[in-house]
Amino acid sequence: MTRKEFNICVDKYSDGVYRFILKNIRDEEKARDIIQDSFEKLWINVDKIDFEKTKSYLYSTAYHRMIDIIRKEKRKLDFDNVKKIDYSHDEQYSDLSELLNEAIMRLNEKQRSVIMLRDYEGYSYKEISDITGLNESQVKVYIFRARIFLKNYIGSIEAVV
Template structure:
């Protein structure tokens, strides 16, 4: 089990944690509170961190994501859990590694430029297929076809 320094982790990840929370929570005070909660949990769990199970980045991301999900659960009456958070909940944590992001980057580079663009606009920018069609000038029908083909190709390349 690797020994990691709490202060070092805080300095390295505070902006990422704050940035991630800000993308999912609008209220500034809540962002600061959640950020503090995350690092409280990180520091108190440092001795249980197991580098063989996850990278530090994945571990802190998981804690941060869970704190944001808890926030939405507590405020269920006022806010709905964003789709990407709901879906991450169902994902095998083992898949969330920086290595997988590199594999995704390599797989995307094997797609045609058109398909790669559709995937980025759909999953990173969160656009609907109709919005992608409007933005790129590709017909809606063709965007739907290319989107499905891109998903199949990625699944095959990444062996998911």
């Protein structure tokens, strides 16, 4: 991959990868760091990676970097990080996307990542499998469970509203 192609990748993919990471961890600074690291790694391996495969390489690098960060933080905040998988309805939601944003944060990181890759980027199960290192069956299961959870979450909120 040439320098020019690398810069094209920056223009084409940095927004998507940034969005994917930011939606996952909801921390702009960390998301930016992850993007910097990912493109830095891409540049280091620029001679080994085909231009056509850079997108999935970037997503994969960013995903694994993000998982590393989440795990480190989990260790730090072991007790504070207990997610409430209940259906409390204290929040007021103005629209469905807001409701969904709230719902996806209640998914575990793997479910959240695979469903985002599926919906945001339209990746196939195989591609998601390559990016995340999960096998295709696991990807399907995670997506299925995520859909069920989101559907139940939305349904329960709508029932209340």
